[in-house]
Amino acid sequence: MKDNKPVKSPPMQTESSPEKNNSGLNREIQAKIGQQLRAAGSRVVYFAGYKKIIDRYKVEEIEKAADVVVWVCDEAPGFTPGRVQDSAFVGNIVEAMAAYGRGDLGSDLSDAGIPLSSVDRLIVIGSDGMMRAVQQARHSVLRPYLKPDHQAIGSINSPMQCMMKEICAQCLQVHRDPASGVESVVFSCFNQDQDLDRVDFGNLRARLGQNGVQEKLTRLWIDRSLRQLGLRQTAAE
Numbered sequence: 198m199k200d201n202k203p204v205k206s207p208p209m210q211t212e213s214s215p216e217k218n219n220s221g222l223n224r225e226i227q228a229k230i231g232q233q234l235r236a237a238g239s240r241v242v243y244f245a246g247y248k249k250i251i252d253r254y255k256v257e258e259i260e261k262a263a264d265v266v267v268w269v270c271d272e273a274p275g276f277t278p279g280r281v282q283d284s285a286f287v288g289n290i291v292e293a294m295a296a297y298g299r300g301d302l303g304s305d306l307s308d309a310g311i312p313l314s315s316v317d318r319l320i321v322i323g324s325d326g327m328m329r330a331v332q333q334a335r336h337s338v339l340r341p342y343l344k345p346d347h348q349a350i351g352s353i354n355s356p357m358q359c360m361m362k363e364i365c366a367q368c369l370q371v372h373r374d375p376a377s378g379v380e381s382v383v384f385s386c387f388n389q390d391q392d393l394d395r396v397d398f399g400n401l402r403a404r405l406g407q408n409g410v411q412e413k414l415t416r417l418w419i420d421r422s423l424r425q426l427g428l429r430q431t432a433a434e
Contacts (some may be wrong), residue, residue, distance in 0.1 A: 224255060226352070227322055231262025240264045242297075242311050246290045246323070250276065267302065269293040290327055292332045293340065311339025313342045322352040325367055325405060329398035349393035355385035355401060356408055362387050370404075371397040392403060 231241045243263035246272045247253050260266060260280060268276035268285040269376035275287040284302040286293040296302050298313040319335075321328050328351045333344060358367035369386040372395040383391065 226264040228258045240311050267293055272393050291330050295338050315321055319349040325398055325401045332393045350390050351393040353385050353391050356404055357386050371400040373397050
């Protein structure tokens with residue numbers, strides 16, 4: 198992207214979901230995307246969401262990835278922004294975006310501010326639950342604050358196996374045309390970045406849930422092994 202259009206990226210989950218916790222990997226990806234967009238001339242608003250205060254790390258990298266950061270946390274009292282143009286919010290990502298759009302957070306009033314109404318593209322990375330919430334909120338509570346012609350892309354975390362591009366079909370994802378309702382199927386391993394309005398998140402949640410038993414057994418086995426080796430004192434939650 199080599200224009201000066203602002204880009205907004207609401208990232209991580211603020212609710213539980215069936216898939217394993219890969220927040221560290223997601224955070225690394227988001228920081229790199231933001232830095233590359235800024236280097237190409239775009240302006241970036243980064244909604245960084247966390248469940249607990251202790252979950253936040255690599256703050257400097259996130260700040261480098263965005264002109265404005267909104268630090269979002271489910272747990273009170275939340276975060277203290279480290280830059281004058283940044284802000285903080287206690288709640289979930291959609292609530293934070295709505296508050297920012299209304300001007301309640303004050304970020305868009307600073308010199309570096311980017312009004313939500315000027316955003317051209319949304320890049321949504323996180324749990325299937327968070328991405329679905331943003332998908333739906335764009336047509337309801339967030340609609341007054343967004344451009345009618347903005348583009349929204351979701352990084353779809355389908356279960357994957359072979360990673361060889363359209364071979365094993367473990368990563369199949371159902372799309373539904375928002376205008377006609379016609380269904381199609383894509384390979385997420387070939388392209389994880391998908392049109393948010395076309396993604397069938399019910400299908401994605403069902404596919405992710407198929408691995409739930411194996412993931413729980415794996416966690417229990419690792420926990421047992423660590424305790425037997427004396428590397429963990431108590432059972433993990």
